[in-house]
Amino acid sequence: MDKRLNIILVEDDDDHAELTTYNLNKKDVAREIKRAKDGEEALELFYSFEKGNGENFPDIILMDLNIPKIDGIELLKALKKSRKLRIIPVIVLTTSNSVRDKQRAYDNYANSYIVKSMDYDEFSQTVEDLGVYWGRRNQFVSSREQA
Amino acid sequence: MNINRFISKFKISTRIYFGFTTVIISLIIVAGMGYWSMEVTRNNFETFKKINDKASLISKLDKEVESLKRHVQVFTLTGQPGEAGRVRGSVQKFGEGLNAATLILESKKEVDLLARMGKHFTTYTDTFQFAVDERSRRDQLVQKDLNTISARILQQDNLGSQLGLKLNNLIQKSNRDLYQYLSDPDYRLISNSVDKIDSIWTRNKLVPENTKSLIQDYKRLLIQVGQATRGYLFLIHVVMSGEALELSNVSSQLKKLLTKDVEPLSSQIIRTANSFQIYGLFFSVAIVFLGLIIALVISRSITVPLTAMTNVLNQLSQGGKEAEIPGIENDDEIGTMAKAANVFKQKNAETKRLLAAIEEHEKELEGSHDELDQFVYTVSHDLKSPIVTSMGFIGMMKDLAASGKTQEALSKIEILERSNKRMSQLIQDLLDLSRVGRVEMDIVPLRTDELIRNLLSNWRNQMAKRNINASIEGRLPEFEGNQSRVLQVFENLISNAVKYLPDDGNGEIFIGGTSNEEIVRIFVKDNGSGIPEKYHEKVFGLFQRLQTSAQGTGIGLSIVQKVMKFHQGKVWIDSKGDGSGCTFWLEFPVKQPSKCLEN
Numbered sequence: 001m002d003k004r005l006n007i008i009l010v011e012d013d014d015d016h017a018e019l020t021t022y023n024l025n026k027k028d029v030a031r032e033i034k035r036a037k038d039g040e041e042a043l044e045l046f047y048s049f050e051k052g053n054g055e056n057f058p059d060i061i062l063m064d065l066n067i068p069k070i071d072g073i074e075l076l077k078a079l080k081k082s083r084k085l086r087i088i089p090v091i092v093l094t095t096s097n098s099v100r101d102k103q104r105a106y107d108n109y110a111n112s113y114i115v116k117s118m119d120y121d122e123f124s125q126t127v128e129d130l131g132v133y134w135g136r137r138n139q140f141v142s143s144r145e146q147a
Numbered sequence: 148m149n150i151n152r153f154i155s156k157f158k159i160s161t162r163i164y165f166g167f168t169t170v171i172i173s174l175i176i177v178a179g180m181g182y183w184s185m186e187v188t189r190n191n192f193e194t195f196k197k198i199n200d201k202a203s204l205i206s207k208l209d210k211e212v213e214s215l216k217r218h219v220q221v222f223t224l225t226g227q228p229g230e231a232g233r234v235r236g237s238v239q240k241f242g243e244g245l246n247a248a249t250l251i252l253e254s255k256k257e258v259d260l261l262a263r264m265g266k267h268f269t270t271y272t273d274t275f276q277f278a279v280d281e282r283s284r285r286d287q288l289v290q291k292d293l294n295t296i297s298a299r300i301l302q303q304d305n306l307g308s309q310l311g312l313k314l315n316n317l318i319q320k321s322n323r324d325l326y327q328y329l330s331d332p333d334y335r336l337i338s339n340s341v342d343k344i345d346s347i348w349t350r351n352k353l354v355p356e357n358t359k360s361l362i363q364d365y366k367r368l369l370i371q372v373g374q375a376t377r378g379y380l381f382l383i384h385v386v387m388s389g390e391a392l393e394l395s396n397v398s399s400q401l402k403k404l405l406t407k408d409v410e411p412l413s414s415q416i417i418r419t420a421n422s423f424q425i426y427g428l429f430f431s432v433a434i435v436f437l438g439l440i441i442a443l444v445i446s447r448s449i450t451v452p453l454t455a456m457t458n459v460l461n462q463l464s465q466g467g468k469e470a471e472i473p474g475i476e477n478d479d480e481i482g483t484m485a486k487a488a489n490v491f492k493q494k495n496a497e498t499k500r501l502l503a504a505i506e507e508h509e510k511e512l513e514g515s516h517d518e519l520d521q522f523v524y525t526v527s528h529d530l531k532s533p534i535v536t537s538m539g540f541i542g543m544m545k546d547l548a549a550s551g552k553t554q555e556a557l558s559k560i561e562i563l564e565r566s567n568k569r570m571s572q573l574i575q576d577l578l579d580l581s582r583v584g585r586v587e588m589d590i591v592p593l594r595t596d597e598l599i600r601n602l603l604s605n606w607r608n609q610m611a612k613r614n615i616n617a618s619i620e621g622r623l624p625e626f627e628g629n630q631s632r633v634l635q636v637f638e639n640l641i642s643n644a645v646k647y648l649p650d651d652g653n654g655e656i657f658i659g660g661t662s663n664e665e666i667v668r669i670f671v672k673d674n675g676s677g678i679p680e681k682y683h684e685k686v687f688g689l690f691q692r693l694q695t696s697a698q699g700t701g702i703g704l705s706i707v708q709k710v711m712k713f714h715q716g717k718v719w720i721d722s723k724g725d726g727s728g729c730t731f732w733l734e735f736p737v738k739q740p741s742k743c744l745e746n
Contacts, residue, residue, distance in 0.1 A: 013532060015562055019539040026546070066528060066690070069682070095531040098524050116535045120542020123535075 003135040004031035005059040010042045010075065011035060011093075012067045016116070020062065020093070023124050029131025032056060039070025043078060050084050058088055060134050065094045065101055076108040089134060154448045155477035162445045169441055173434040180430060184423035191416040197251070198412070202405050204248045208264070209398050211241040216391050219275060223383050226286075231279055238272050260401040264394060271390035278382040285375035288368060289329065296365045297322060303358050310353060317343060318365070325369060332380060337373040341366055452481040459488055468496040522689060526577060529690045529701070533570040537563055569700070576702035579635070580689075583709045588629040590739045595669070596623040598630070599658060602637055606645065615645060615654035623669060624662035627739040632710045636718075637671065639703040640731050644673040667737055670721075672730040679724030686720070707731075715740065 007030045011017040017035055024030040036042035042063075049057060061079070065072035072092065080086045089111040094101065097115050105113050114130070117123045154162065215237040222230035245265055252258050297318055306314060321340040328336040344366045348354060354362070455473045462470040470492060475485040540559045547556035596619070603617050610617055641656065648654035653674065660669035678686060685691050687708045690701035711718045715736050722729035 013536070015536040015540070015566060016532070018562075019536065019543065022543055068691075094528075095535055096524070096528045098528070100524070116531075118531065118534050118538050120538050120545075123539060124542065 003139060005029060005131065005135055005138065006031055006056050007033045008042075008045060008058045008061045009033055009035045010039075010061065010063040010067060010072070012037055012064065016064070019123070020127065023127040024131065026124075027128040027131055029127065029135065034058070038068040039072075039075055042067075042075055043070060046075075046079060046082070046085055050082055059138050060130075061088055061090045062093045062130075063090055065092060065096060065105065073104050073108055076105065076110055080109045089137075091130060091134075150444070151448060154444070155452075155474065155479050155481065157479060159449055159480050162448065166441050166445045170438045173438055177427075177431050177434055180423075180427055184419075184427060187419055187423070188416065191412065191419065195409070195412055195416065198405055198409055201248070201251055201257075202402060202409075204244060204251065205398055205402050205405065208241060208244045208248065209395065209402075211237055211244060212268075212391065212394050212398070215241065215271075219383070219387065222279075226282060234275065241268060254404075257401065257404055260397055260404065264397045264401065267390045267393045267397060271387055271394065274382050274386045274390065278379050278387070281375055281379035281382065285372055285379060288372050288375060289325070293322075293325070293365070293368045293372065296361060296368060300358070300361045300365060303355075303361070305355050305358065306353075314348070314354075314358075314362075317348070321365075321369065325372065328373065329376065332376050334373055334377065337369055340369055344369075449481075452477070456481060456484055456488065460491075463488060463491045463495060466495055466499070468492055468499055525689045530570070530573060533566045533573070536566040537570075540566070573700045573702070576700045576706070580702055580706050580709060583632060583706060583713055588632060588713070590627050590629055593625060593628050593630055593633060595625050595633075595660070595667075598634060599623055599637055602634060602641070603658075606641055610645060610656075613645065613648070613650040613654065614652040615648055615650070615656060617641070617656040617658070620657055620659035623658070623660045624667045626662075626667040626735045626737050628714050628735060632713070633735075636707050636710050636733065639707050640671040643703060644671065644675065644729075648673055648675045662737065665737055667735045669733045669735075670730050671733075672728060674728040676726050677722035677724045677729040678720055680722075682724070683720045683722070687718075711735075 007024065009017060009020060011020065021030075021033055021035075024033060034045060036045050063072050063075060072094070076090060076092075079088065079090060086109075090109075091112040091114060092105045092110045093114050093116060095116045102113050112130075114126060117126060157165075215234060218230055218234040218237055221227075222234060245261070245268070248261055249258070252261055300318055301315055303311065303314070321344070324336040324340050328334070344362060348362045349359060349366075452474045459470045459472050472485045472488050472492060474481045475489055476482065477485065540563050544556040544559050544563075547553070547559075600619060603619070606617065637658075644656050648656075655674050657672045658669065659672075660667060662668070687704045689705045691704075707718055711733060716734050718734075719732050720729065721732060
């Protein structure tokens with residue numbers, strides 16, 4: 001069974017996006033990565049899955065908080081409002097280490113909050129762990145659904 | 148004139164002393180009235196008593212006269228010398244009473260009447276004395292002379308026995324008649340005897356001459372006794388009775404005179420007592436009322452404003468500043484108090500104002516604290532971003548190099564460089580932002596038109612590269628400001644426009660302005676895609692960018708807003724975000740207030 005994940009990456013910074021994508025691919029975590037550059041793009045992407053037939057339905061969403069047009073917290077609210085999208089785990093991946101941001105994220109039902117590390121190895125390891133954990137979880141959930 | 152207004156002109160202590168003085172004077176007046184009325188009553192009573200004394204004295208005199216008359220009557224009837232002594236005793240008592248009366252009688256009329264009484268009394272007593280003498284003389288005549296002559300006549304023997312017997316009978320009968328006359332003085336008894344003597348004995352030739360002369364003497368004695376008795380009785384019955392009558396007449400006049408004052412005097416005493424009673428009561432009640440009214444007015448004039456003042460002070464103590472302070476125009480202690488309270492009121496108002504100012508300052512401070520928090524948070528977040536990029540790509544390059552992909556690794560150097568440049572730009576812009584308003588800034592009149600035209604010419608090359616056309620409409624209005632900061636505003640706006648305009652050759656930038664006496668408005672307009680209305684506020688926030696593709700730190704518009712605030716001006720966007728372009732409006736005051744060197 002394919003443990004890899006369909007991932008949506010919401011990230012305005014091209015360089016950060018490249019870095020994340022590189023690491024996801026290197027660890028072979030992702031099956032497919034769809035990127036949104038700002039809040040509006042992200043919303044469009046989400047709604048396309050809400051309306052869609054479930055094909056390539058995202059397994060997790062990696063999301064930066066400080067993004068143009070619509071910020072991450074608003075996106076979280078929109079996701080958790082939708083019956084169909086609210087089951088997708090949302091992992092906040094941001095440079096902000098502020099308690100306030102963490103609080104706001106968890107208040108709006110973010111599943112995890114990960115601070116982008118300035119240490120490359122740590123960053124790399126985090127991405128791998130993330131893939132392993134959420135991959136296993138998905139496997140577990142789908143096996144229960146089949147049963 | 149208002150009574151309270153009038154009263155408040157006097158000090159409270161003066162009012163209290165006035166009240167006390169009034170009450171004391173009133174009490175003295177009431178006491179004086181009481182004393183005076185008692186004095187008048189006492190005088191009246193003394194007068195009354197004097198009259199009474201006189202009247203009783205006169206009554207005593209009357210009584211003496213009555214007793215005198217009785218004694219005289221008894222003496223007349225009995226002729227006893229003891230009675231005469233009693234009469235003399237009464238006379239002496241009367242004389243004493245008369246003397247006493249002389250001492251206390253005052254008016255001339257009274258004294259005259261008393262003198263008349265004295266005169267009549269003297270006449271009475273003199274007459275009595277005379278009557279007593281007359282009686283004793285008669286008694287002497289009867290007992291001595293008449294008896295002697297009778298005896299001599301009866302001894303005559305020169306008459307015949309018959310004649311002698313006759314004479315004897317005559318004498319004895321005459322003597323008997325005489326004694327009867329003495330007890331019951333009917334003069335016929337005497338005259339009968341005399342007639343018999345005359346008719347029988349004086350002309351009878353048979354009677355010897357010497358006997359005749361004896362009989363003649365006897366006859367003369369009889370007449371003498373009769374006359375003496377009649378004189379004595381005349382004195383008693385006519386003269387003394389008359390005097391006694393006069394005496395009682397005068398005494399009753401005197402009594403009348405004395406008592407004629409008693410009736411008016413007693414009614415006057417009663418009238419005076421009544422009027423004293425009424426006026427005294429009325430005056431006492433009036434004074435008590437007056438005292439009460441004065442006390443009430445004075446105490447109210449003190450307590451009413453004091454109560455009001457207490458209320459006001461209570462309000463003031465609770466910080467009230469609206470409290471109306473009563474009696475502030477008074478000249479008394481209340482006025483002084485009110486003036487002091489007014490100072491508190493003003494202080495309260497000032498305190499309130501200061502508190503409000505402090506609160507406002509606190510809010511401002513809180514606001515700037517929040518701003519600072521936000522700033523620190525944003526800065527730390529956005530500064531980390533290029534570091535994450537740099538470190539990330541270095542790691543990635545190591546990875547690539549280790550796996551032999553040297554070429555690919557080298558290709559990442561460009562990203563590294565860009566990331567570091569961005570880092571340095573960020574730091575530069577943040578420094579700029581933090582300097583606005585913090586470092587002393589000179590305010591000078593700006594020749595705006597010339598400055599902006601110079602600025603645009605610096606951009607000429609870059610604009611040419613991107614096929615952008617820029618123009619200034621008309622002549623830009625001039626205003627006061629800090630030259631380098633104002634230039635930075637325009638630089639940022641132009642740079643923004645250039646950044647976001649497409650380079651398809653249609654990109655255009657217009658700059659223009661209007662002005663009146665107070666403000667200057669300048670716009671920077673482009674024909675790009677514009678900014679949707681919902682982002683008009685947001686774009687001025689720190690690190691806020693609408694497009695991820697374009698370069699820039701997201702600090703430029705924050706600097707613009709801060710510079711505009713510093714110049715007491717404002718900035719706003721006019722754009723729909725539908726491709727019809729975007730206009731940034733700047734509004735500056737023509738003159739900068741003098742405090743612009745603050746901060």
